[in-house]
Amino acid sequence: MNQTAAISPVQEPQKEWFASGVLNATIVERYWRALLRHKWIIAGIFVACLALASVITLLMTPVYTATTRIEISRDQENITNVQGLQSDDADKNLEFYQTQYSLLESKSLAERVARSLDLANDPVFIADYRLGPPDDRANSPSADARFDRVVGILQHEVAIDPIRGSSLVDIAFTSPTPALSAKIANAWAAQFIQSNLDRRFASTKDARDFLEGRLESLREKLEKSEADLVNYASSNRIVPVSTTRSADGQTTTERTVTANDLEALDSALAEATADRIKAGSGLRTHSSADDAIASDSAISALRAQRALVAAQYANLLTTFEPGYPEAAALKSQLNALDQSIAHEEGRIRATVSADYQQALTRENGLRGKVEALKDEMISERRASIQYAILQREVDTNRQLYDAILQRYKEIGVAGVSSNNVAIIDRADAPNGPSSPKLVLNVLLALILAAVLSGCVIALFEYVDQSLKDPQDVDRMLAVPLLGSIPRVSNADVVEQLEDRKSHASDAYLSVKTNLSFLTDHGVPRSFMITSTAPNEGKSVSSIALAKILARSGSSVVLVDADMRNPSIHRLLDFGQHDGLSNYLSGQDDWQSLLRESGTERLTILDSGPTPPNSAELLSGPRLSQLIAGLSSRFDHVVVDSPPILGIADAPLLSSTLEGVVIAIEANRHKLRTIQNALRRLRAANATILGAIVTKLDERNSAYGYGYGYGYGYGYGKTEATASAG
Numbered sequence: 001m002n003q004t005a006a007i008s009p010v011q012e013p014q015k016e017w018f019a020s021g022v023l024n025a026t027i028v029e030r031y032w033r034a035l036l037r038h039k040w041i042i043a044g045i046f047v048a049c050l051a052l053a054s055v056i057t058l059l060m061t062p063v064y065t066a067t068t069r070i071e072i073s074r075d076q077e078n079i080t081n082v083q084g085l086q087s088d089d090a091d092k093n094l095e096f097y098q099t100q101y102s103l104l105e106s107k108s109l110a111e112r113v114a115r116s117l118d119l120a121n122d123p124v125f126i127a128d129y130r131l132g133p134p135d136d137r138a139n140s141p142s143a144d145a146r147f148d149r150v151v152g153i154l155q156h157e158v159a160i161d162p163i164r165g166s167s168l169v170d171i172a173f174t175s176p177t178p179a180l181s182a183k184i185a186n187a188w189a190a191q192f193i194q195s196n197l198d199r200r201f202a203s204t205k206d207a208r209d210f211l212e213g214r215l216e217s218l219r220e221k222l223e224k225s226e227a228d229l230v231n232y233a234s235s236n237r238i239v240p241v242s243t244t245r246s247a248d249g250q251t252t253t254e255r256t257v258t259a260n261d262l263e264a265l266d267s268a269l270a271e272a273t274a275d276r277i278k279a280g281s282g283l284r285t286h287s288s289a290d291d292a293i294a295s296d297s298a299i300s301a302l303r304a305q306r307a308l309v310a311a312q313y314a315n316l317l318t319t320f321e322p323g324y325p326e327a328a329a330l331k332s333q334l335n336a337l338d339q340s341i342a343h344e345e346g347r348i349r350a351t352v353s354a355d356y357q358q359a360l361t362r363e364n365g366l367r368g369k370v371e372a373l374k375d376e377m378i379s380e381r382r383a384s385i386q387y388a389i390l391q392r393e394v395d396t397n398r399q400l401y402d403a404i405l406q407r408y409k410e411i412g413v414a415g416v417s418s419n420n421v422a423i424i425d426r427a428d429a430p431n432g433p434s435s436p437k438l439v440l441n442v443l444l445a446l447i448l449a450a451v452l453s454g455c456v457i458a459l460f461e462y463v464d465q466s467l468k469d470p471q472d473v474d475r476m477l478a479v480p481l482l483g484s485i486p487r488v489s490n491a492d493v494v495e496q497l498e499d500r501k502s503h504a505s506d507a508y509l510s511v512k513t514n515l516s517f518l519t520d521h522g523v524p525r526s527f528m529i530t531s532t533a534p535n536e537g538k539s540v541s542s543i544a545l546a547k548i549l550a551r552s553g554s555s556v557v558l559v560d561a562d563m564r565n566p567s568i569h570r571l572l573d574f575g576q577h578d579g580l581s582n583y584l585s586g587q588d589d590w591q592s593l594l595r596e597s598g599t600e601r602l603t604i605l606d607s608g609p610t611p612p613n614s615a616e617l618l619s620g621p622r623l624s625q626l627i628a629g630l631s632s633r634f635d636h637v638v639v640d641s642p643p644i645l646g647i648a649d650a651p652l653l654s655s656t657l658e659g660v661v662i663a664i665e666a667n668r669h670k671l672r673t674i675q676n677a678l679r680r681l682r683a684a685n686a687t688i689l690g691a692i693v694t695k696l697d698e699r700n701s702a703y704g705y706g707y708g709y710g711y712g713y714g715y716g717k718t719e720a721t722a723s724a725g
Contacts, residue, residue: 031457034457034460035453038453038456038457038460041456041457042453042457045449045452045453045456046446046449046453049445049446049448049449050442050446050449052445053441053444053445054438054441054442056441057436057438057441060435060436061176062176062433062435063175063176063433063434063435064174064175064176064177064178064181064429064430064434065172065173065181065434065435066172066173066178066181066184066185066428066429066430067170067171067172067185068170068171068185068188068189068423068426068427069168069169069423070168070169070171070192070421070422070423070424071167071168071169071421071422071424072097072100072167072420072421073167073421074096074420097167100169101160101162101169103192103195104160104169104188104192105158107151107155108195109188109192110151110154111151112191112194112195113154113184113187113188114147114150114151114154116190116191117183117187119150119154119184120143120146120150122180124179124180125150125180128176128177128180129153131146131150154173154184157173157174157175158171158173158184158188159174160172168424171185171188171427172185173185173188173427174434174435178430178431179429181427181430182427182428182429182430185427186426189423189426190423192421193421196419196420196421197419204411208408211404211407211411212408214404215401215404215405215408218397218400218401218404221397222394222397222398222401225390225393225394225397226394228390228393229387229391229393229394232386232387232390236387238384238387265366265369265370266370268366298344299341299344299345299348302337302341302344303341305337306334306338306341309330309333309334309337310334312330313330313331313334316330470484470666470693470696472671473664473690473691473693477675477678477691479662479688479690480514480518480689480690480691481690481693482511482514482661482689482690482691483507483508483510483511483514483692483693484666484692484693484696485504485507485508485511485541485692485693485694485696486503486507486696487695487696497540497543497544497547498547504540504544505544505548508544508545508548509548511541511545511692512545512548512549514690515527515545515661515689515690518690519658523549523554523636524657524658524659525636525637525658526627526630526631526637526639526656526657526658526659527636527657527658527659527660527661527689528561528639528640528641528650528654528661529541529542529638529639529640529641529663529692530641530642530643530644530650530653530654530660530661530662530663531662531663531664531665532643532644532645532662532664532669532673532674532677533643533645533646533668533669534565534643535665536643536664536665536668536694536695537663537665537692537695538640538641538663539567539568539571539640540571541661541663541692541694542568542638542639542640543558543568543572543640545638546558546602546638547599547602549635549638550599550600550601554601554636555603555635555636556601556602556603556635556636556637556638557594557602557603557604557605557633557634557636557637557638558597558603558604558605558638558640559580559605559637559639559640560579560580560604560605560606561580561618561639561640561641561642561649561653562607562640562641562649563580563581563607563608563610563611563614564610564614564642564647564649565642566606566607568604568606568607568640569604569606572597572598572604574595574604576606576609577593577595578593578606578608578609579593579606579607579608580593580605580606580626581607581608581611581614581617582609583622583626584611584618584620584622584623585611585617590605590626590629591633593605593606593608603634614642615649615652618648618652618653623652623653623656624656627656639653639657641654641660644680645673645676645677645680650680650681651680651683651684651686652684654681654684654686654687655684655686657686658687659686659687659688659689660681660686660687661689661690661691662674662677662678662688662690662691662692663691663692664691664692664694665693665694665695666693666696667695668695
């Protein structure tokens, strides 16, 4: 009968106890235990890797690393204060330094270094890298291949190491010779600076070629436009006197000869007109002649002389008569003076009239010339429109020519600037080798050994999926762990169990205690102990639990149900006796088949003779009747069951008992094999009480279990061996 209902709720706290952190190992613990299990393999791997690192270090050729430090600036000073072809922001993008690092590692730079130092023919370089004797033929295929090999060596051995957070870059070269390393590192920096200058100069070549062609065509066009302007000015008699040039370079003709002449004649005409008007005004009013007469000095002198003679004549007439000779003489003198004055006045009046005529004639002449110049000026104005067009064409061509000429000059000197790459520290020949480094090689060997050890352990753990940690019973098999049993010594198994101070006895006592928590009435009344396969310690476990239950005061019957391969009588040193197979075959008195075990309150029901087909006997109704009868007479019925896999006996037995305890040998079966066995029991509706992990030894000591570890209590460590079936 299946007494599943007898399982007490006490089992649930028990499961929680098994699932607690006390028994659940962490991943770190699991790996640590795996390391301890395979510690000798890991030690061998570490020793082999360290030995290999030592041998490699001794066999390696020492190499020396020399380092040149340079500074690569984003901005560069421009000595000529002229702009280059690239914009000012061209060097300020995010890719600038990555571009510079790639240029430092480029093949073209390696070729420049190889050519500058002639490394293909350098005896030191040839000896260090075993290039062989050089080929005298410079252009032979072997020479080209040799040069390519040199370039490849340079690219492989150079290391570009930017210093984070700065514009400094270290150029390191490694070779077997210290002086050669320093020479190549310094040459690398120097050639990088030179290639930077060459690249900057070469970048303007196409622009210079283009501008030269444009300059030639613009020069011819400028000359033609200037010739057209001069010819047009000559044919139209345009003679510029004053020109101005605006800020945009345009030429403006402000004055010509015709304009100057017209201005001068117009001024002269205005003056002549004024003179004519003045002369005509004086002629009409006589004021001009009178003023001239009054202001004439000769007339004034004559009038003064006449006044004096007239005064003398008047004075003389007071005394003498007009006919007096002196008076007559004075009278004649007066008349002569009057005639002279009248003559001078007439002359002056004639001069004023002549001046008017002359002013009139001059005015008319100037007016005619002004009118003629006006007509000429109007014609010149009409012609100046085309002249201005030709002048603008000349100005445009000149501006284009001057601009391109200036750009051509700038490009010619654009490369004349301070280089943005500078050498900070030149490389010196190193004093000691940079490789091999024993400490580094040992460290790498340890890392390699750790990686290999991890891979080997992972492989072993993947291949070997047997039960090692008893905690995996609950975690991986979903079955409560009832206890862990160490391997017993070479002494008699029964004697080990009789010794209450032995490891085995103490371990099974712990199993019995855990069994008492599974039901509300303590240890199950009837249960069987089975295993996945033979020789996993199920029979020893059956005897041990039966003896411990009997020692605790309960009456116990131990049934050897493994009729195919019985072992209870051998372990207890009994002879073969009638038993279970007899009753199942038809014998009614099962009580007559019982016999004493030599242990108080422990009775044995042997397996009996081996039947032809034990599964047929176990599938009949007599098995249930037997278990019921035994349960009514004894407190506990302990059944030693056959193994689960391969035969049907264990599932048939499990259906008649209150529960099943499965014995699992540590380090033997894969977990999936045990899981298949458990699935067979569950398919038969068996109540699985828990599992006992048997035959723990030193391999399981890392888990806190095993011989001399978990159950020693100071009794000492003894030799381990396998226990019986």
